[in-house]
Amino acid sequence: MEDKFTDALKEALEMEDQEISFDDNFRDYDTWDSLSRLSLIAVLDSEFDVQIEEAEFSKLVTVRDLYNAVVSKS
Amino acid sequence: MAAAVPQNTIKNYEYTQYFPAEDVKDIVDKVGIVERRFAEEGTCASDLCYHAAEKLIADLNIDKSEIDVLVFVSQTADYRMPATSITLQHRLGLNKSTLAFDVSLGCSGFVYGLSIVYGFMQQQGLRKALLLDGETRSRVYSPKDRKTAFLFGDGGIAAVIDRDEAYGPSWFSLNSDGSKSSLIKMDAGGYRNPSTPETLKEKVVDEYGNIRSDEHGYMNGADVFNFVLAEVPKDIKTTLNFSGKEAGSLDFFVFHQANNYMNEYLQKKLKLDTHKVPSSVAKFGNTSSVSIPLTMVSELKGKLDGEKELFLCGFGVGMSWASAIIKTNNCHISELVEV
Numbered sequence: 001m002e003d004k005f006t007d008a009l010k011e012a013l014e015m016e017d018q019e020i021s022f023d024d025n026f027r028d029y030d031t032w033d034s035l036s037r038l039s040l041i042a043v044l045d046s047e048f049d050v051q052i053e054e055a056e057f058s059k060l061v062t063v064r065d066l067y068n069a070v071v072s073k074s
Numbered sequence: 075m076a077a078a079v080p081q082n083t084i085k086n087y088e089y090t091q092y093f094p095a096e097d098v099k100d101i102v103d104k105v106g107i108v109e110r111r112f113a114e115e116g117t118c119a120s121d122l123c124y125h126a127a128e129k130l131i132a133d134l135n136i137d138k139s140e141i142d143v144l145v146f147v148s149q150t151a152d153y154r155m156p157a158t159s160i161t162l163q164h165r166l167g168l169n170k171s172t173l174a175f176d177v178s179l180g181c182s183g184f185v186y187g188l189s190i191v192y193g194f195m196q197q198q199g200l201r202k203a204l205l206l207d208g209e210t211r212s213r214v215y216s217p218k219d220r221k222t223a224f225l226f227g228d229g230g231i232a233a234v235i236d237r238d239e240a241y242g243p244s245w246f247s248l249n250s251d252g253s254k255s256s257l258i259k260m261d262a263g264g265y266r267n268p269s270t271p272e273t274l275k276e277k278v279v280d281e282y283g284n285i286r287s288d289e290h291g292y293m294n295g296a297d298v299f300n301f302v303l304a305e306v307p308k309d310i311k312t313t314l315n316f317s318g319k320e321a322g323s324l325d326f327f328v329f330h331q332a333n334n335y336m337n338e339y340l341q342k343k344l345k346l347d348t349h350k351v352p353s354s355v356a357k358f359g360n361t362s363s364v365s366i367p368l369t370m371v372s373e374l375k376g377k378l379d380g381e382k383e384l385f386l387c388g389f390g391v392g393m394s395w396a397s398a399i400i401k402t403n404n405c406h407i408s409e410l411v412e413v
Contacts, residue, residue, distance in 0.1 A: 034221065034295065035104045041299045042339045051300040 001074075005067050008047045012039040022064040048074050076130035076408035077231040077371035078122040079358065080111040084212075084227075086359075092218045101224050106334025110227030110359035112212040117413065119150045119208030120158045122230025124165055125411050127206060130232045131166075133408045136202070138167055141234075143194050143203035144174040147183040147363050149391070150210045151176060162206060173200075180258070181330045181390025182248075183207060183363030185398050188235075188386070189246040195237050203235040209362045214260065216276070216286035222293055225333060227359035231367040240381075244400040245317040247309050251393045257297050258391040262288035298390070299336060306389050307343060313385070313397040321346065323383070324399065326374065330388040331355035331365035362390070375407040 010016050013031045026032060044050045050073040052060075060066050086102045086109060093101075102108065113122065123146065131138060144166075146159035159174040168174075173194070179186050184207050191203045208230030215222040262273035273288040286292060314321060321327075327346055329337055334355050341351050352373035354365070361368055366386055370378075382402050389395035 033100075035100060037296050038104070038299055038335055041296060041303070042335075045303045046339075046343065051304050053300060054294055054297045057296070 001071065002067065004047065005070060006063075008043045009040070009063065009066070012036055012043040020063055022062065022067065024063050025061055026063050026066060027061075044070060050074060075231060075233045075367055075371050075405065076126040076133070076411065077229060077364075077368050078125040078129070078411035078413050079227075079229045079368070080113040080117060080122070081412045082112050082114055084110045084112050086110065086224055089224060092223070093220055097220070098224075101220065104333075104335055105224060106338075106356055107224060107227075107359045108356045110212070111229065113210045113228045113413075117210075118152050119148050119210045119228070119230055120146070120152050120162055120165075120206075122210075122228065122413060123206035123208040123232055124162060124230075125413050126230050126408075127162075127166055127204060127232035129408050129411050130234060130406075134234065134406060136234060139169055140201045141166075141168050141204050142172060142200040143191060144168060144172050145177060145187055145191055145203070145205050146174075147177045147179060147187040147205070147207040148209055149178055149180055149183075149362070150208070150214065151178075159206070166204075168204075179394055180362045180392065181332070181360075181365070182388040182392065182394040182396040184231075184366045185246070185386050185388045185396035186248060186394070187363075188233075188398060188400065189248060189396070191235050192244060192246075195235055201236070205233040205235060207231050207233075207363050207367055209364050211291075211360070211362050214291040216284075216290040218276070218285035219279070219290065219292065220282070220284055221295055222291065225360045227361050229358060229361040229364040229368045231364055231371060233367060238403070240403040242401045244398060245313055247313045247316065247397045249305070249309060249395050251301075251305075254297070254301060254393040256294070257301065257393060258291065258293045260289065260291045298332075298393075301393055302332075302336060302340070302389055305393075305395055306340065306387060309395060309397045310344060310385070310387060313399060317399045319383070319399060321385070324385050325350065325382040326377075327351045327385045327387070328366050328369050328374075330390060331358070331369060332360050332390065363388070371407050372410060375409075378402050378405040378407060380404065
């Protein structure tokens with residue numbers, strides 16, 4: 001599940017060649033913006049059938065926070 | 075059906091007045107909206123519908139005295155009162171016995187409008203209906219708010235509906251969720267928050283420096299996308315089950331044209347054949363309630379000979395969403411009018 005999640009995140013953020021650590025603040029990634037947010041929504045839907053509303057999403061800071069949110073809704 | 079769009083064309087890649095060209099390129103590449111039409115000052119949504127209606131009436135040699143119903147779908151009406159449909163009854167020279175009213179809905183508006191008109195037309199005493207749908211959304215959003223500045227365009231359509239066994243049954247699913255009413259909204263200018271000099275002032279609204287006034291529309295794009303993913307595929311399945319039909323047996327799927335990214339995703343998720351899913355978003359942007367019928371006019375001309383079954387799906391502001399399966403029979407599509 002963790003690998004599937006990091007693959008999905010890398011795809012959404014076009015970071016396939018880079019390392020992702022669960023302690024990273026995902027909003028600090030160079031490719032993070034409102035457009036990659038849309039890609040993230042699509043990939044969470046297609047890979048995990050999960051939607052995270054903005055109110056909840058705005059409180060997520062690290063990659064681990066995001067992962068835990070996805071797991072809790074899967 | 076007929077459609078009218080403004081001649082005035084905005085080229086999105088060159089829409090760099092307020093944003094760096096590099097950012098503009100990223101946005102336009104993502105949303106896939108290359109051009110939009112903006113109505114000139116003095117042209118309203120009703121004018122676009124008027125031109126579309128006159129074109130259609132002329133092309134089909136329709137006797138205006140047989141039009142008993144006029145419904146105007148728009149959230150960019152001419153005035154707060156009277157209803158724009160009634161002014162259109164006069165402008166088009168229809169009988170005073172014409173039943174006319176406005177429907178204030180956005181992206182779901184055309185499908186809702188069809189269901190309303192179809193409902194009326196089941197009454198034997200009504201002969202023909204004119205469904206007009208027009209929007210000047212270019213004026214609703216701030217050009218300095220990058221979340222919406224590249225998306226919206228203007229257009230107006232006219233559809234004539236009459237009653238004939240040749241059209242067979244149709245199926246509609248019409249839905250509402252007011253808990254999400256703040257996802258796409260204009261805060262001031264109505265009666266809840268009346269207009270004041272303050273509400274007209276432009277202000278910076280977020281940490282990205284986006285600027286708009288309280289009388290501009292705004293959209294929470296992420297939550298709108300979430301909403302679409304949560305509700306639209308489900309509603310499509312519900313409507314197909316309701317009709318007893320398989321997606322593969324239908325001829326075309328015409329979705330509301332919000333942006334290309336979302337529509338391509340929906341198409342992939344629903345495993346639809348690309349050639350059955352026409353798209354006009356690159357040419358006209360998001361014209362709100364007009365986008366479904368405008369897509370039919372711009373992309374299905376010459377493809378609606380004989381009997382065709384169409385799946386229509388509109389979703390957006392409200393939030394409101396609607397799906398329909400309708401049959402057309404030699405549906406005439408007029409040449410696009412440019413105003």
